[in-house]
Amino acid sequence: MSGFSITEPSNRTKWIAGVLVISYALITIMPLLWIIATGFKSPSDSIAYPPKVVFQPTLEGYVNLFTTQTRITPDMQDKLQPPTTWYEEIVRDKGMVIAGPSRFGQRFLNSVIIGFGSTFFSVFLGTLAAYAFSRFKVPIKDDLLFFILSTRMMPPIAVAIPIFLMFRQLGLSDTHLGMILLYTAVNLSLSVWLLKGFIDEIPLEYEEAALIDGYTRFQAFYKVVLPQAATGIASTAIFCLIFAWNEYAFAVLLTSGTAQTAPPFIPTIIGVGGQDWPAVAAGATIFLMPVMIFTILLRKHLLRGITFGAVRK
Amino acid sequence: MAEVSLKNISKSFGKQVALDNVTMTVPDGSFVVLLGPTGAGKTTTLRLISGLDRPDSGQILIDGVDVASLSPAQRDVAMVFQQYSLYPHLSVRDNLAFPLKSPVLRTPPDEINRKVDEVAAVLQISHKLDNKATELSGGEMQRVSIGRALVRNPQIYLMDEPLSSLDAKLRSDLRIELKRIQASLGATLLYVTHDQIEAMTMATHVGVLDQGRLVQFGTPRQVYEDPVSIYVASRLGSPKINILPADLFPDAPAGAVNIGLRPEHIHIGAGVQATVVRVEHLGDQTRLHLEISGTLLITLTEAHTTLTKGDSIAITPENPLYFNASGDRLK
Numbered sequence: 001m002s003g004f005s006i007t008e009p010s011n012r013t014k015w016i017a018g019v020l021v022i023s024y025a026l027i028t029i030m031p032l033l034w035i036i037a038t039g040f041k042s043p044s045d046s047i048a049y050p051p052k053v054v055f056q057p058t059l060e061g062y063v064n065l066f067t068t069q070t071r072i073t074p075d076m077q078d079k080l081q082p083p084t085t086w087y088e089e090i091v092r093d094k095g096m097v098i099a100g101p102s103r104f105g106q107r108f109l110n111s112v113i114i115g116f117g118s119t120f121f122s123v124f125l126g127t128l129a130a131y132a133f134s135r136f137k138v139p140i141k142d143d144l145l146f147f148i149l150s151t152r153m154m155p156p157i158a159v160a161i162p163i164f165l166m167f168r169q170l171g172l173s174d175t176h177l178g179m180i181l182l183y184t185a186v187n188l189s190l191s192v193w194l195l196k197g198f199i200d201e202i203p204l205e206y207e208e209a210a211l212i213d214g215y216t217r218f219q220a221f222y223k224v225v226l227p228q229a230a231t232g233i234a235s236t237a238i239f240c241l242i243f244a245w246n247e248y249a250f251a252v253l254l255t256s257g258t259a260q261t262a263p264p265f266i267p268t269i270i271g272v273g274g275q276d277w278p279a280v281a282a283g284a285t286i287f288l289m290p291v292m293i294f295t296i297l298l299r300k301h302l303l304r305g306i307t308f309g310a311v312r313k
Numbered sequence: 314m315a316e317v318s319l320k321n322i323s324k325s326f327g328k329q330v331a332l333d334n335v336t337m338t339v340p341d342g343s344f345v346v347l348l349g350p351t352g353a354g355k356t357t358t359l360r361l362i363s364g365l366d367r368p369d370s371g372q373i374l375i376d377g378v379d380v381a382s383l384s385p386a387q388r389d390v391a392m393v394f395q396q397y398s399l400y401p402h403l404s405v406r407d408n409l410a411f412p413l414k415s416p417v418l419r420t421p422p423d424e425i426n427r428k429v430d431e432v433a434a435v436l437q438i439s440h441k442l443d444n445k446a447t448e449l450s451g452g453e454m455q456r457v458s459i460g461r462a463l464v465r466n467p468q469i470y471l472m473d474e475p476l477s478s479l480d481a482k483l484r485s486d487l488r489i490e491l492k493r494i495q496a497s498l499g500a501t502l503l504y505v506t507h508d509q510i511e512a513m514t515m516a517t518h519v520g521v522l523d524q525g526r527l528v529q530f531g532t533p534r535q536v537y538e539d540p541v542s543i544y545v546a547s548r549l550g551s552p553k554i555n556i557l558p559a560d561l562f563p564d565a566p567a568g569a570v571n572i573g574l575r576p577e578h579i580h581i582g583a584g585v586q587a588t589v590v591r592v593e594h595l596g597d598q599t600r601l602h603l604e605i606s607g608t609l610l611i612t613l614t615e616a617h618t619t620l621t622k623g624d625s626i627a628i629t630p631e632n633p634l635y636f637n638a639s640g641d642r643l644k
Contacts, residue, residue: 205398208365211385212392213461214415227402 032288038281046277060094061278063087065104065269065286069096104283107265111245112290113176114261118183119240123233125184126191127199131221133192134199135207145193152189156249164253174259182254183244190243191236198232199225234301238294245291262287314501315376315468316341317362322371324357324525331357332368333525339469339518342499344492346512346533348548349522355505356395358522359471362503364388375468386417391462392471397454399446399461406442409433409460418465432460435490437483451478456487463494469501476511488514509549513537521545538632543640546573552600554634555610561585562630569643573634576600579612584629589620603628 009017038046040057069091072080080097083089091098133141163182164173172178202225210220226233252264266283269276295302318338324331332354339345347355360366362373364385373380380388391412399408409429413420420428433439436456441449446457459475475491476484492515495502506512512519513533520530521544529536529545540546546554555576559569562585590609591602594616601612601620605628612628620626635643 203396203398205394205396206400208385209392209394209398209400209461210411211365212363212390213412214386214389214417216384216386216416219416224400224402 035281035284035288039278039285041278041281043274043276043278046281047275058090058278059087060090061276061282063090064276064279065282066102067091068099068102069094070099071096104262104265104269107260107262108286110176110255110259111262111287114179114183114259115241115244115290117176117180118187118244119237121180121184122187122191122240123195123237126188126195126236127226127229127233129188129192130195130199131225133196135204145196148189148192150189151186156186156247160249160253163250167254174255174257176259179251179255179259179261182250183247186247187240187243191240194236194239195229195232198229198236202228231301234298238291238298238302241294242291314341314466314499316374317376317469317501317503318374319358319362320372320374322358322361322368322373324354324361324366324368330525332361334371335522335525335527337520337527337530339501339503341501343517344495344502344504344515345518345520346504346506346516347520347522348506348509348512350507352524353522354525355522356473357525359392359473359503359505362388362469363390363392363471386415389417389468390471391465391467391469393458393462393473393475395473395475395477397458399449399454399457401445401447403446404442405433405438405444405446405449405457408446408457409442409464412461412465428464429460432463435463435494436460436487452480452483455479456483459487459491466498469503470495472502472504474506475504476506476508491515509551512549519549521548540573540634541642543571543573543636546634546636546642550575552576552611552613555579555612556636557605557608557610559635561605561608562633566635566643568637569635570638571636571640572630573636574610574630575632576612578631578633579610580629580631581612581614581626582629584627587626587628589622589624589626591622592618592620 037055039061040059041052041055042058042060045052045055046061067087072095074095077092077095077097080092083092088098132138133145138144167173167178167182170178172181206224206228207217207220210224211217215223246263247261248263251261255261255264262283266280266287269279269283316339318336320336322332322335335354335358347358349355357366361368362375364380364383364387367381375388375390400411403411406429409432410425412418413425413428429442430439433442436459438453438456438460441453441457446454449457455475455478459472462470462472476487479487488511494500495515504511504515516533518530519533519536521528521536523544529541531539533549536545537549540549543556547556555574556571557574559565559572562572565572585605587603587605587610589601590604593600593602597616599614599616599618601614601618603610603612603626614620637643
């Protein structure tokens with residue numbers, strides 16, 4: 001390269017920028033790597049000081065996460081049939097036997113049902129509401145939009161008690177439906193506002209052309225607006241899912257059994273049979289996966305969507 | 314195809330009057346061109362007929378039926394938008410097929426393919442059919458948007474400056490092609506343009522709008538040769554009609570304030586003395602810029618004229634148009 005260019009950064013600038021970006025990425029990804037690594041450590045390695053960077057990986061944490069175990073006496077152990085599976089072997093080596101599956105699988109499934117369920121309804125209702133706010137003459141539109149946004153302004157804990165009482169009256173406590181409704185209600189403000197911004201960016205002319213081309217208003221919405229709002233819908237869905245997936249306060253308060261999600265469950269692992277950090281880390285790692293996969297699947301849309309339409313053509 | 318009539322149509326957007334009591338009939342099979350500057354109400358007229366906007370008062374009849382209660386889809390009109398409005402998420406082929414696939418038309422697939430290929434060939438976009446609509450140049454987009462109207466056989470085609478962003482060659486090709494299609498289909502077409510060549514060559518009727526009022530409606534020849542006002546006279550003609558003080562030439566009728574002289578209606582040889590201030594050789598013709606006692610005017614002369622700047626010539630008006638103080642024609 002030679003000469004000075006306004007648009008093309010110099011090699012030195014590129015090099016410095018590269019170092020900065022990579023160091024920042026390493027710093028942010030460190031806790032994640034640490035939690036994934038801990039999941040594969042043995043309990044003693046996980047609390048070793050100084051922390052072990054190189055260690056003998058084991059699936060003990062994962063086995064502990066998915067099973068409940070009982071300690072048995074050595075002579076009892078001798079009388080048992082030899083272990084038939086690799087996970088039984090891991091447990092036997094500790095002088096224990098598997099008593100049954102743990103509740104983690106069920107809690108994880110609850111998270112999936114509630115997280116994706118509420119995301120679906122938030123985005124579905126949010127898209128319709130945002131379209132109406134964007135395109136139609138709605139009386140007191142600005143006030144309504146502000147009112148919708150204002151539901152986000154207070155901390156969830158401020159309304160936790162009334163919601164707790166309401167849910168108990170309505171029989172929604174500790175139900176999937178109750179949690180889906182609650183997370184949908186909380187996420188709607190975000191989704192209406194985000195999606196309205198995206199739909200505002202889509203010129204009205206496309207729908208007008210579709211109306212003249214022989215389509216009804218709803219068909220025009222479905223065939224012309226929705227495909228163009230895909231970017232916005234994808235990024236809104238990610239935000240909604242991340243909120244519902246990570247939500248802790250309401251989950252602790254309103255669920256205890258049937259509908260309990262993973263976030264309140266994972267800390268309870270710590271209490272069972274000593275501080276089993278590898279099991280906690282294994283739970284956290286698995287818990288991370290769905291949102292990560294969902295985000296990676298939609299990342300093409302997200303990269304454009306996260307700029308909130310500022311760079312759309 | 315059908316006759317479309319507007320009866321006493323008025324439309325305002327807030328305080329802005331877009332159309333003021335317009336009555337006009339677009340006869341069945343005619344090619345009507347609406348002329349007027351930006352804001353005269355041309356696009357509003359198209360939008361009211363298509364049903365995208367509703368008039369504040371008045372009646373619109375398509376084929377004798379009052380369409381006030383009909384949706385755009387039910388009115389069976391095709392429209393070419395000025396901003397193209399191609400569906401950006403669809404390919405060119407799907408854009409062209411979009412109206413044919415609508416629930417109103419429900420065209421069978423082989424019929425769709427046949428029509429799309431046919432229209433694409435006419436508009437010279439066959440090689441782009443599988444491109445995304447966003448990958449086209451401006452001129453190609455405009456052709457696709459014309460094609461999206463032409464695949465249909467509606468009551469009326471509405472076109473809002475459909476040739477405005479094409480280059481000169483393509484524009485003259487498509488002008489001829491559009492006129493040929495319109496004539497062979499016997500299609501009714503309402504067309505908005507600024508371009509006087511389009512108006513003169515394609516139109517069977519020209520309507521001139523001035524701030525929402527329809528000031529003249531007639532054949533291109535009538536509007537060109539027999540304008541009702543300076544405003545109408547200035548809409549057609551290139552170079553523009555010369556509007557000069559009436560007393561510049563003898564024999565002005567009483568009440569005449571201005572005289573309108575088309576550049577080709579100036580006879581060189583005798584009469585009032587004028588000085589040549591500029592000579593523009595255009596190849597097929599030559600434009601002379603003349604000055605008569607401080608007033609400038611333009612006339613045409615033969616291509617190989619020997620006149621040069623500073624020469625003095627004598628000119629006489631032919632078929633002069635006289636206008637009164639408010640700009641209306643004196644007859």
